Amino acid sequence: MTEESVDGASERIQSSTEASGSSIRYVQYKDENDLPIVMDLVDKELSEPYSIFTYRYFLHQWPHLCFISYDENKPFGTVVCKMDLHRERMRGYVAMLVVDKTYRGKRVGSExxxxxxxxxxxxxxxxxxxxxxxxxxGALRLYQGLGFVRDKRLHRYYLNGVDAYRLKLLLPLSEAKAAETAAAEESQA
Ligand SMILES: CC(C)(COP(=O)(O)OP(=O)(O)OC[C@H]1O[C@@H](n2cnc3c(N)ncnc32)[C@H](O)[C@@H]1OP(=O)(O)O)[C@@H](O)C(=O)NCCC(=O)NCCS
Structure with a gap:
């Protein structure tokens, strides 16, 4: 994925788009009132059962990394993520992604x-x-389309005994971050 395509997505945050004749809105998670919406969408679609503590773990700490898609006022898709330090570098993690069956194939998951x-x-x-x-x-195709690559295969990763692929996307360092890193390296030299 290019930086341009990512930036383009951010401009559409909390705005409406016309797609396939219906009005699709993407809204950033706001507060606990959105929690049941996210839980309902995920519980319906994913094979792994999550407790409310798991949802709260993600949504209380990283509400800005959760988005919900609406058709008019009907929620039909969501993504839940986190980000934290991993080996001294910030790393994002996509924990949950679902799109209701009737809305699939319209690039909502990708958005x-x-x-x-x-x-x-x-x-x-x-x-x-x-x-x-x-x-x-479906998920592998979606993430491949966004530039993710297969990092490793995790044996019997899920409760249902199925193996998983760990997928990884390397992000370009922003100019500011690159300058900051260069300055830090220079001061240490
Ligand atoms: C996976 C999921 C989120 C995809 O949502 P979506 O909105 O239909 O995905 P998109 O429309 O953005 O599709 C992106 C790409 O993946 C492809 N794709 C999506 N679902 C597919 C499927 N079932 N079979 C083959 N390709 C599929 C699309 O054709 C598109 O490919 P393209 O870029 O070559 O055109 C949705 O199917 C879903 O909610 N599944 C159940 C939950 C799940 O598995 N979540 C992922 C957990 S890791």
């Missing part, structure tokens, strides 16, 4: 992920990782 990645870039992330079932053709 949701791009919006989250845009926020991760603003936060200084240098890479993004996630796991996907090796049999999840």
């Amino acid at each position: 949701l992920v791009k919006m989250a990645i845009s926020e991760m870039i603003k936060g200084g992330c240098e890479e993004v990782v996630l796991e996907a079932e090796v049999v999840n053709t």
Whole structure:
């Protein structure tokens, strides 16, 4: 994925777009009132059962990395992520991504992920990782389209016994971050 495509996504945050004749809005997670919306969407679609503590873990700390897609006032897709330090570098992680069956194939899943990645870039992330079932053709195709590559295969990663691929996307360092790193290296020399 190019920086341009990520930045383009960020401009559409909380705005409406006309797609396939219907009005699709992408809205950043706001507060606990959005929690049941996210939980309903994810619980319906994902094979892994999550407790409310898991949702709160992500949504209380990184509300800006969660987006919900709406058709008019009907929520139909969401992405939940986090970002933290990993080996002294900021790393983003996509924890959950779902799009209701009737809305799939309209690039909504891709848009949701791009919006989250845009926020991760603003936060200084240098890479993004996630796991996907090796049999999840749709998710693997989506992430491949965004530039993710297969990093490793995780044996029986899921409760259902299915293997996972760890996928990784390397993000370009922003100019400011690159200058900051160069200055730090110079002062240490
Ligand atoms: C995976 C999921 C989020 C995709 O959402 P979506 O909005 O339909 O995805 P997009 O429209 O953005 O598709 C992006 C690309 O993936 C491809 N794709 C999506 N689903 C596909 C499928 N089931 N089979 C093959 N390709 C698929 C699209 O054709 C598109 O490819 P292209 O870039 O070559 O045109 C959705 O199918 C879903 O919610 N699945 C259940 C939950 C899940 O598996 N989440 C991911 C966990 S890692």
